[in-house]
Amino acid sequence: MNEYPIVSVVIPTRRRPSLVVRAVESVLRQTMTEIELIVVIDGPDSATEAALSSIADDRMTTICLSSSVGGSGARNVGIRKSRGEFIALLDDDDEWSQDKLQRQLEVARRSRKQFPVVTCRLIARRPVGDEIWPARAIRQGEVMCEYLLCREASIRQGEGFIQTSTLLAPRALMLKVPFNTDLTRHQDWDWLIRASVDGEVEFLWVWEPLVIYHIDAYRKSISAGRSQDPSLSWVRNNCLITPKARAYFYATQIAARCSTSGHLWSIILNTLRYPRAFLIAIGLALTPRALVYRLCPKGSISCE
Numbered sequence: 001m002n003e004y005p006i007v008s009v010v011i012p013t014r015r016r017p018s019l020v021v022r023a024v025e026s027v028l029r030q031t032m033t034e035i036e037l038i039v040v041i042d043g044p045d046s047a048t049e050a051a052l053s054s055i056a057d058d059r060m061t062t063i064c065l066s067s068s069v070g071g072s073g074a075r076n077v078g079i080r081k082s083r084g085e086f087i088a089l090l091d092d093d094d095e096w097s098q099d100k101l102q103r104q105l106e107v108a109r110r111s112r113k114q115f116p117v118v119t120c121r122l123i124a125r126r127p128v129g130d131e132i133w134p135a136r137a138i139r140q141g142e143v144m145c146e147y148l149l150c151r152e153a154s155i156r157q158g159e160g161f162i163q164t165s166t167l168l169a170p171r172a173l174m175l176k177v178p179f180n181t182d183l184t185r186h187q188d189w190d191w192l193i194r195a196s197v198d199g200e201v202e203f204l205w206v207w208e209p210l211v212i213y214h215i216d217a218y219r220k221s222i223s224a225g226r227s228q229d230p231s232l233s234w235v236r237n238n239c240l241i242t243p244k245a246r247a248y249f250y251a252t253q254i255a256a257r258c259s260t261s262g263h264l265w266s267i268i269l270n271t272l273r274y275p276r277a278f279l280i281a282i283g284l285a286l287t288p289r290a291l292v293y294r295l296c297p298k299g300s301i302s303c304e
Contacts, residue, residue, distance in 0.1 A: 002033075002034055002035065002036055002059060004034070004083075005034055005035050005036040005059075005083055005084040006032070006034040006035065006084055006085055006086060006105065007032065007034070007035045007036075007084045007085070007088050007101050007105065007168070008035070008036050008037075008038060008078075008079075008082030008086070008087050009027050009035060009036070009037045009038065009087075009088045009090060009101075010038050010040065010075055010079055010082065010087060010088070010089055010090070011023055011024065011027070011037070011038070011040070011078075011089075011091070011092055012040045012042055012071050012074030012075050012078065012091075012092065013039060013041055013042065013045075013048060013074075013092035014043060014045060014048070014068065014071075014074075015045055015048065016048070016092055017045075017047045017048040017052075018051070019092050019093040020039065020048060020052070020092040020093075021051050021052070021055070022093075023090055023091070023092050023093065023094060023095055024037065024039065024052070024055060024060065025055075025095075026090075026095035026096045026097075027090065027096065028055075028059065028060070029098050030096070030098060030099070030100065030101050030102070031099050031101075031102050032099075032101040032102040032105065035059060035084070035101065036059055036082065037057075037059055037060040037061070038060075038061050038063060038078040038081055039052060039061070039062045039063070039078075040063045040065065040074040040075070040077050040078045041062065041063065041064045041074075042065055042068045042069060042070065042071065042074040043065055043066075043067055043068035043069075044064075044066070044067075045064075049062070061081075063081060065077065069181065070181060070184075071187065072179035072181045072183065072187045073179075073181045075089060076178045076179055076181065079171065079174045079175065079178070080175070082171060084171060085170065085171060086105065086108065086168055086169065086170055086171060087167075087168070087169055087170070087171050087174045088100075088101060088104075088167065088168045089164045089165060089167050090164075090165050091164055091165050093214050094163075094165040094211060094212060094213055094214055095211070095212045095214075096165070096211055096212075097209075097210045097211070097212075099210070100120070100210040100211065101168065103120075103206045103208075103210060104118040104120065104168040104210075105118075105168065107204050107205075107206055108170075108204070111202050111204060113200050113201065114170070114172075114200035115169065115170050115172070115173040115195075115198060115200045115201040115202070116169075116170070116201075116202050116204055117167065117168070117169040117170075117173070117195065117201055117202065117203050117204065118168040118169070118203075118204045118205070118206065119162050119167055119168075119203065119204070119205055119206075120166050120205065120207070120208060120209065120210040120211060121133060121134065121166075121206075121207060121208055121209040121210070121211075122161075122163060122165070122166055122209050122210070122211040122212065122213045123209045123212045124157075124158065124213050124215055125212055125213065125214050125215065126215050126216070127216065131158060133157070133161045133213070134158055134159060134160055134161035134162070135153065135154075135158055135159045135160075136159065137207065138160065138203060143196070143242060143245070144192055144193050144197075144203075145189075145193050145240060145241045145245035146242055146245045147160040148160055148161070148162065148189050148192065148193070148245075149189070149245040149246075149248045149249045149252075150244060150245060150248045150277075151248055151251070151252060151276075151277075151280065152276065155252070155280055162188070162203075163188065163211070163213055164188050165211045165213060166210070166211050169195075173195065173198070176198075177191065177194055177195045177198070179191050183230070183234060184230045185230040185231055185234065186230075186231065186234050190234065190238070193238070194240065197240060227257065228254055228257045228263055231249075231253045231254055231257065232254060235249050235250070235253075235254075243273065244274060244277075246270060247271045247273060247274040247277040247278075248271075248274070248277045248280075250270040250271050250277070250281060251267070251271050251277040251278070251280040251284070252280065252284070254266070254267055254270075254281075255267050255271075255280070255281040255283075255285040256284045264285055267281045268281070268282075
């Protein structure tokens with residue numbers, strides 16, 4: 001075990017032993033060696049414990065929680081237990097290129113801000129093929145919520161996009177702005193938006209795909225969460241979301257899950273001011289639900 005790791009990698013996992021082993025191996029292959037890896041098993045899971053016990057590398061620590069606290073809670077546990085100057089997050093079904101941490105750390109070291117947050121592009125991998133996301137980086141002066149939520153060039157996911165597995169951030173920032181454990185959806189967006197308003201935070205890019213973001217039937221699909229309630233609760237209670245970002249959120253998230261006339265009126269009221277958001281919303285709200293759910297894995301709408 002490194003006595004003074006520079007980067008602590010945190011992977012939360014639950015009941016996906018073969019996938020987390022793939023993620024772990026991509027961390028342990030990094031060209032940067034001054035790391036520690038903390039895998040947080042979110043609740044009793046003997047199969048995952050057994051799979052990880054076969055990996056002999058003293059840089060890895062496994063934390064087994066006695067009960068499930070959710071992905072955000074598991075991340076927070078790993079961050080609190082970490083010792084590195086920086087934290088890098090990795091979902092258990094994603095993987096990294098070998099030079100991901102080294103490339104991002106070089107960029108972070110050049111920042112003059114207290115909290116440089118470094119992200120990168122990724123390969124969005126589906127059984128039908130790969131895409132590279134995002135299409136563009138955040139613009140100078142653009143607020144994070146509008147970068148993440150607005151769809152002005154295409155309805156397809158990936159125009160503006162930052163995913164957890166791409167992030168490298170100072171541990172001090174992760175402790176100052178922990179993940180919200182009360183949320184069951186949109187945890188990534190929520191953290192990015194809250195972190196972005198800190199005056200000492202600077203978002204920086206390595207403009208190359210350094211992460212493979214696996215999308216399949218088991219994850220990142222709107223069909224896994226068809227209820228509007230968690231999304232409505234989040235957007236209504238988040239004062240950091242601008243009216244424009246809110247309109248596009250209603251268009252791509254609430255409209256895609258719309259099932260009642262009451263929700264349809266709410267969607268209309270929240271998108272009417274922005275014609276493109278309104279048209280997207282009406283199109284999705286009037287599309288049969290079964291067709292919307294079939295379209296989502298192909299990237300037609302945002303599935304976060």
